[in-house]
Amino acid sequence: MFIYNIxxxxxxxxxxxxxxxxxxxxxxxxxxxxxxxxxxxxNPKNTEIQQINTSNYTNxxxxxxxxxxxxxxxxxxxxxxxxxxxxxxxxxxxxxxxMVISSNFQTVVVGFLCESEDIKNFSDNSWIELTGEITKGNxxxxxxxxxxxxxxxxxxxxxxxxxxxDESYIPVAGEI
Numbered sequence: 001m002f003i004y005n006i007x008x009x010x011x012x013x014x015x016x017x018x019x020x021x022x023x024x025x026x027x028x029x030x031x032x033x034x035x036x037x038x039x040x041x042x043n044p045k046n047t048e049i050q051q052i053n054t055s056n057y058t059n060x061x062x063x064x065x066x067x068x069x070x071x072x073x074x075x076x077x078x079x080x081x082x083x084x085x086x087x088x089x090x091x092x093x094x095x096x097x098x099m100v101i102s103s104n105f106q107t108v109v110v111g112f113l114c115e116s117e118d119i120k121n122f123s124d125n126s127w128i129e130l131t132g133e134i135t136k137g138n139x140x141x142x143x144x145x146x147x148x149x150x151x152x153x154x155x156x157x158x159x160x161x162x163x164x165x166d167e168s169y170i171p172v173a174g175e176i
Contacts, residue, residue, distance in 0.1 A: 049131060052078035054159045057097055061110060062165040064134060064144045071134045071144065079129040079154055080111055082122050092139075093119050095130060095146070097162045107161065113139055116148035129154040 052060050057078070064071045083096035096111035114132060122128055130151045137145035 049075045049077050052076055054097075054157070054162055057162040058099055058110060058165045061112065064112075068134075068136050068142060068144050072136050074134045075131065075149075076134065076146065077129070077131045079127065079157065081125050081127050081156075082119065083109055083111065084124055091115050091117050091119060095128065097160065099162050099164060101164065105161075110162065112144060112146045113137070114146040114148050116151055118148070118151050122151075122153065127154050127156045128152065 050060075060076075078095065080095040080097050083094040084092070085094075092113060092115055094109070094111040095114050096109045098107035099110045100107055114130065115137075116130070116132075128151060130146070130148050132146035132148040132150075134144050135147050137143060139145070
């Protein structure tokens with residue numbers, strides 16, 4: 001059995017404690033600086049393409065309109081018909097669906113404002129399928145605008161109508 005006699009005086013304890021605190025603070029500061037300059041503090045963008053379908057169409061539309069900044073950069077894929085208004089530029093259109101608003105099937109047009117040079121090849125009310133990225137733009141105020149990366153014609157689906165958003169739908173920020 002070994003017995004050690006260690007003499008520790010108050011000044012040595014204070015020095016050890018003080019040096020330990022300084023090292024800990026330097027470590028924390030260096031981690032914070034590293035994260036700030038390397039962008040690790042930002043949420044990574046999801047590179048996966050999110051599918052929008054008839055069952056989640058209006059939920060996604062409402063969620064993205066309510067919190068545009070959380071969804072900027074998200075890639076989405078969905079279908080609808082070409083809908084244009086008189087004040088749109090020639091490369092703007094709404095990829096629209098008809099949303100049922102009453103029990104006797106009265107509908108209103110809903111959809112994302114989109115931009116694409118290739119839309120000139122499609123007439124109003126023609127059905128298309130597209131993939132694009134959500135950006136923040138301005139059309140009578142801030143709103144999401146889909147920058148189209150891929151666009152092609154498609155057949156009119158059997159389930160063309162969509163229904164109002166669910167009150168129970170809870171999105172995860174940045175994901176649909």
